[in-house]
Amino acid sequence: MTGTPHPVSTRRQRLTGGLLLLGLLAAAPVSAQPAEREITRVAGEVYRFRNNGHYSVFAVTPDGVIATDPIDAEAAAWLKAEIRTRFGKPVKYVIYSHSHADHASGGQVFSDTATFVSHETTRVLLVRDRVQTPIPPVSEAFATTRTVSLGGTVVELIYLGPNHGDGMIALRFPKERILFAVDFIPVRSLAYRDFPGAVFPEWLDSLSRAEALDFDILVPGHGPVGGKADVKMHREYLEDLRDQVTRQVKAGKSLSETQALVNLDKYRDWSGFADMRLLNIEGMYRMVSAAR
Ligand SMILES: [Zn+2]
Numbered sequence: 001m002t003g004t005p006h007p008v009s010t011r012r013q014r015l016t017g018g019l020l021l022l023g024l025l026a027a028a029p030v031s032a033q034p035a036e037r038e039i040t041r042v043a044g045e046v047y048r049f050r051n052n053g054h055y056s057v058f059a060v061t062p063d064g065v066i067a068t069d070p071i072d073a074e075a076a077a078w079l080k081a082e083i084r085t086r087f088g089k090p091v092k093y094v095i096y097s098h099s100h101a102d103h104a105s106g107g108q109v110f111s112d113t114a115t116f117v118s119h120e121t122t123r124v125l126l127v128r129d130r131v132q133t134p135i136p137p138v139s140e141a142f143a144t145t146r147t148v149s150l151g152g153t154v155v156e157l158i159y160l161g162p163n164h165g166d167g168m169i170a171l172r173f174p175k176e177r178i179l180f181a182v183d184f185i186p187v188r189s190l191a192y193r194d195f196p197g198a199v200f201p202e203w204l205d206s207l208s209r210a211e212a213l214d215f216d217i218l219v220p221g222h223g224p225v226g227g228k229a230d231v232k233m234h235r236e237y238l239e240d241l242r243d244q245v246t247r248q249v250k251a252g253k254s255l256s257e258t259q260a261l262v263n264l265d266k267y268r269d270w271s272g273f274a275d276m277r278l279l280n281i282e283g284m285y286r287m288v289s290a291a292r
Pocket of ligand 1: 103
């Protein structure tokens with residue numbers, strides 16, 4: 001809300017204003033919280049940016065900043081101001097992990113200084129799905145791998161195949177031995193809901209390829225930072241889920257019977273166990289059934 005009421009108003013205007021105010025009060029969410037944002041150093045020149053439950057990373061080089069997912073316009077404006085204050089550097093690159101709006105929105109905030117880079121599929125999906133308005137053009141799209149170099153820093157952009165969706169890339173920061181991977185390698189966490197948009201079993205192949213990369217620190221787009229072992233753990237979780245669900249589908253069990261019979265107790269300490277367990281089984285049941 002901006003502006004102040006005109007001091008001289010007719011009764012009708014006052015009445016309308018009063019009703020408007022009442023309406024606004026009634027519509028205002030009771031527990032609207034300001035966004036929780038922070039910047040933490042992961043290692044070396046790589047920092048992690050948090051906006052509530054979403055995270056991206058950026059590298060501060062002598063010649064400017066290599067940023068990743070802008071998350072949304074308000075988050076990106078906050079990040080831009082913080083980077084200017086703390087580091088005094090412009091954002092020279094914005095690299096999209098994938099096209100989903102909850103990670104890729106807000107890029108326009110950086111369009112005065114940045115070049116935008118993504119996988120070629122993501123370039124198409126950003127436009128098709130109208131992820132931002134206006135959409136800064138992705139001027140550097142690629143199909144398999146490419147590197148971004150700035151101020152003596154090299155970042156590797158690696159396409160590992162379809163998984164959580166298509167057009168997803170992982171970013172490797174060789175100096176800090178960091179891998180930034182969004183939405184397809186949750187750290188000690190079940191998968192999101194019923195695998196919307198997932199490409200399976202290709203997802204497993206992309207996890208095996210990630211396991212073969214040279215890194216120590218895994219930085220996901222949600223939740224805590226992990227390590228290389230977390231990639232293997234998530235692959236083994238998906239394989240366990242697939243194998244158990246497949247057994248029940250082959251035995252002719254219904255979805256609800258399968259949800260009762262699949263035992264995921266060994267993941268009970270993982271986040272999302274209570275909320276996502278039945279949905280993960282449902283999504284896997286759908287994917288396994290479709291493949292038969
Ligand atoms: Zn996503």
